Structure formats: C-alpha cells, structure tokens
Amino acid sequence: MSSDVILVIVVATALAFDFTNGFHDTANVVATSISTGAARPQVAIGFASLLNFAGAFISISVAATVANDVVDAAVVTPTVVFAGLIGAIAWNLITWSFGLPSSSSHALIGGVVGSAVAAAGFNAVLADGLVGKVLIPAVIAPILALLVAGIGIGLVYRIVGKQRPGTVTRGFRYGQIISGGMLALAHGTNDAQKTMGVITLALVANGTLGANADPPLWVIVASATAIALGTYSGGWRIIRTTGTRIIKMDAAQGFSAQGAGAAVILASTHFGFPLSTTHVINGGVMGAGAGKRVSAVRWGVAGNIVTAWLLTLPAAAAIGAAAYGITAIFGDGALGPILVTLMSLSLIAAVFTRRSRQGAPVPAS
Amino acid sequence: MAVVVETKELLETVIASVVAGVGITVVFSVGIWGAARFADLSRAERPLAAAAAAAAAALAGLITAAAVVFGVVIMSSK
Numbered sequence: 001m002s003s004d005v006i007l008v009i010v011v012a013t014a015l016a017f018d019f020t021n022g023f024h025d026t027a028n029v030v031a032t033s034i035s036t037g038a039a040r041p042q043v044a045i046g047f048a049s050l051l052n053f054a055g056a057f058i059s060i061s062v063a064a065t066v067a068n069d070v071v072d073a074a075v076v077t078p079t080v081v082f083a084g085l086i087g088a089i090a091w092n093l094i095t096w097s098f099g100l101p102s103s104s105s106h107a108l109i110g111g112v113v114g115s116a117v118a119a120a121g122f123n124a125v126l127a128d129g130l131v132g133k134v135l136i137p138a139v140i141a142p143i144l145a146l147l148v149a150g151i152g153i154g155l156v157y158r159i160v161g162k163q164r165p166g167t168v169t170r171g172f173r174y175g176q177i178i179s180g181g182m183l184a185l186a187h188g189t190n191d192a193q194k195t196m197g198v199i200t201l202a203l204v205a206n207g208t209l210g211a212n213a214d215p216p217l218w219v220i221v222a223s224a225t226a227i228a229l230g231t232y233s234g235g236w237r238i239i240r241t242t243g244t245r246i247i248k249m250d251a252a253q254g255f256s257a258q259g260a261g262a263a264v265i266l267a268s269t270h271f272g273f274p275l276s277t278t279h280v281i282n283g284g285v286m287g288a289g290a291g292k293r294v295s296a297v298r299w300g301v302a303g304n305i306v307t308a309w310l311l312t313l314p315a316a317a318a319i320g321a322a323a324y325g326i327t328a329i330f331g332d333g334a335l336g337p338i339l340v341t342l343m344s345l346s347l348i349a350a351v352f353t354r355r356s357r358q359g360a361p362v363p364a365s
Numbered sequence: 366m367a368v369v370v371e372t373k374e375l376l377e378t379v380i381a382s383v384v385a386g387v388g389i390t391v392v393f394s395v396g397i398w399g400a401a402r403f404a405d406l407s408r409a410e411r412p413l414a415a416a417a418a419a420a421a422a423a424l425a426g427l428i429t430a431a432a433v434v435f436g437v438v439i440m441s442s443k
Contacts, residue, residue, distance in 0.1 A: 058441040132371045137378070144379060148386035155387065159394040163401035171397035178393075178433060189440070256390050263386035266440055270381075271374040 003206055005334040006078045009341060010202040013085045015226040018195035020092060021104040022052060022230025025191065028281040029184050029231065036254040038176035048184040049232040055188025056224030061272035062190055063215050066197025069129030069272075071112055073204050073211060075120035079327055081202040082337050083118070086344055087111025087320025091312065093351045102308045103276035107316040108194055109134055112201075114317025115324040137273035138309070141264050142283030149260035149287030156252045157292070172251035179258035186265035187277045188227060194274055195223040249288060257281075257288035279305060389432050396425030 029052075030044040039047065067073065071080075088104065088111035095102035109130075116124040160168045196215040199222075203209040209216070215223075249257070261277075261284035268275050282305060289297040326343075327336035399422030406415035 058437065136370060137375065140375065140379070144382050145386075148382055151383075152387045152390035155391050156394045159391065160398050160401065163398060164405070167401040167404060168397055171400060172393075175393050175397075175429075178429065182433065182436075185437070252394075255393070259390050260382075260386040263389075264378075264382045266436060267378045267381035267385065270440055271371070271378055273374075273378065 002333045003078060006082065006337050007202060007206050007208070009334070009337045010078050010082045010085070011199055011222075013082060013089070013341070014195050014199045014202070015222055017085055017089055017092075017104070017108065017198075018192065018223055018226035019230035019233075020089065021191050021195070022049075022227040022232075023234035024092065024096070024104055024230075025187060025278060026231045026234035028278055029187050030180070032249065032254040032258055032285065033176050033180040035248060036173065036176060036251040038173040038180065038251060038254060044180065045232060047181065048187075049228045051181050051184035052188035052192070052231045053224045053228035055185040055190075056192035056196075056220060056227065058185070059189050059269055060193060060196065060214055060220075062193035062269055062274045063197035063200060064212075065129065065133050065272040065274055066109070066112075066194050067200040067204065067215075068212055069126055069133050070109055071116040071201075072120070072124050072126055073201060075124045076116055076201060076205045077119065078202045078206050079332070079337060080115045080119045080324060081112065081198055081205060083115035083324035083327055083340070084108070084112030084320045085198065086323040086340055087114055087316045087318075089344060090319045090323075090347060091316040093348060094315075095308065095312075097351045097354060102312050103278050105191065105194055105274055105276045105278075106138065106309065106312040108198065109274065110313035110316030111320035111323075112198065113313075114320030117317070118321035118324040119328075133273055137268055137275060138279070141268055141273070141275045142279040142305075145260045145264045145280045145283035146287035146290070148263060149256045149284040150291040151287075152256040152260060153253055153288045153291035156256060160252070169251045172255045175255045176251060176258060179255050179262060182262035182266070183258045183281070184231075186262045186269065187281075188224070190265050190269045190275055190277055192220075192223045192227045193269070195226065196220055197274075199223070249285070250292075253288040253292060256291070257284040260284040260287060276309075279309065385432065385436060389429055392425050392428050392432070396422045396429065399423075399425060 026045065029048045033039045033044045034041050088107040091107045092102065092104055113125055196219050199219045200209065200215045204211060204213060261281040264280050265275060265277055286297050286302060323340055327340050330336035330339065399418045402418035403415050403422060406418055
C-alpha cells in the first residue's frame, strides 16, 4: 500500500516535471517562427503543442536510455526516482527564478544520479551510459547544430542572395511551417521520452514492470499530454514578452536554425541520446546568426549557457541527494515523500511570489 | 571503470544531422530560387526558361517533402 502511494506521487511528480518542461521550452520552439512573422503566436503555439504531443509517440529510444543506461535499475526504488525528480524541479525553479538558462533534461538526469548515489553509493551510476549517452552528446549536439545552421545559412545566401527579397522572405516563411513543425516534433519526442523513462524506471523499481521493459502506452499518452499542455500554457506568457525577448532574424535564418535544430535532435533521438533541446535550439540560432554576421550574435548568451550547463548536473544531483536524505529520515513509507512534496510546493509558492513581485518572469528555457 | 564512447552512433548522428540539416536547407533554397526566377522570367516573357525554373522549384519542393516524410518514417521505425 505504502509503495503504491509513493508510486502515485512519483508519477504525478514526473508528469508535473514534464508539464514544466513544455512550459519552459515553448519560447525555444516557437520564438523563431513568431519573430520572423512566419506564424501568428496563437497558431505557432497551437501547432507546436499538437506536434509535441505527436512527437512523443514516434520513438522510445531515449526513454530506454533514461530507464536503463544512466543508473542501475536494480538498486533504484520509487523513492530514489521521486528524490531525483525533486532535485530537477527544484533546480529548474531556482534557475527560472534567477533567469539562468538551464536545461530541464540535464537537471532531470543530474537529480536521478544524485539521489541514486545517496541511496546506494557511486556503484549505482552506470558510468558508461552516463558519459557515452548523456555527457558527450550534450557537448557535441549544440556545437553540431551551430555548425549545421551556419553552413546552411551561408549556402542559402549564395543561392538566393540575388533574388527579390520579398519573394525569398515569403518562401522561407512558408518553409518555416515545415521547419518549425519538425522542431516541435523533435522537441516532443526527445523531451517527453525523458519523463517516460523516469516513470518506467519507477515502475520497474516498484516491481510493476519487468527489467528493461518498454514504457506502457498509458505512460506514453500521459507524458505526451503533459508536455503538450505545458507548451500550450507556456505560450501565452511568451506572447506577452515576445517583443523584447526574441532575437530578430530573417526568415531564411529562422528556417536554417530550426532545420538544424530539428535535424540534430531527431538524429540524436534515433540513437537514444537524451539531449538538452534548449541548448541545441540555441546552438542553431547562434549558427544562423553567425552565418550572416558573427557580431550579430549575443555571445554572452553562449557563455551563460556553458556556465549553466556546468552547474546544472552537479547542482541538481546535490539537491536530489539531499531530497533523498530528507525522505530517508522518515523510513521507507510514504510519509517522507509526502513531506518533501509539501516542502516542494512551499518552494514553488515562494519562487512564484518572488517572481511576481519582480515583474514578468524570464523563461529559464 | 571503463568508459565506452559510442563512436559509431555519434558519427552517424553527425552525418545524419549534416546531411538532413544542410541538405534540406539547400534543396528548399533551390526551390525558392526557382520560384523567384520563374516570376522574373515570366515577366520577361521567356516561357522556356520560366518553365525550367518552375520545374526546379517543383522538384525541390517534392524532395523537401519526401525528406521530411522519410525522416519521420526512419524515426518511428526503431
């Protein structure tokens, strides 16, 4: 009975994380289409939400990596997964509060690794999977997106540079319906699968599923719904802040950036690499900007991303470990997770109160 | 504690990303170039050249659509 209560809390927490992931990332997915005038905000956000939902159904490779290749499922309990999720959510809230561009994906993996180490020591971490499938792709993917977008926009300007600007702009705006759609699909498939993987890990730990099981259909549907609703909800906030926060670029740059981001995320997803979609999309935007004029890119943003990347995994791991430690004080029952959930809800309320006093929130992405 | 770098998968990811990302961008650009040239050549009353530009635009559009469908099919086949 107690383990079932913990499992319900874990699933609810995971879906809440998935919702906030979509909420955070709406800006990344739709900003380019809106800023180039390719789509009205309402249309872009509705379209992105639908394709986020659809994207969650096209692959389970990333879910398998999160469930099987990061921590040893044999030593993981639902409480470990719960503490990992708390680590991720808390770090996301902290960075959101301070406007730091952190990655929800890295926070999730860091949180789970930290809580697993707190529960079972460093032997709980599958170093091969963590380094080979998470850390190395995390470094390569944004750089790859930057290069692909930079090369792409360079070739675009060579091909259409002498044509009438009006025709070219109109053409690439139509193209952005495709590239923006593919980006939303890619975002949905890579990010929703992380939640699927975590819920599957909890179900395996609880004995509900066998080892190395695929995510059940209800987990896929629930994860797809949560991220799509998060994207849709986050969008309305972005509409209000669009004018000041989105980097101005032309339609050809938007098409190149979105195409590069979608290509990198989809290819990585196929091989089960759980990326930070935020970092990849930002890499694509910077590449498309640099391809036109290097000084047009706000390179300080790249520095912030690198700093946040370096901080996110260890910080989320530390919070995940602390959450597990607090939970463990109350034994193996449901009391610990319930108390930590209440503490987390208090943190959420405090963060939102702080932000509302400071004005419009900055998407932590 | 040996660390396995998934070289083959990473290399395939890089190749697929470059081919898809740069390839589709270039092909779509050729489509826009074709559409723009078609409009200009039609105005200049050069029907043969305009038809060739229109054919290039249509072919580029078809390749772009096929590449997107192919990508989604590959993704969902694993």
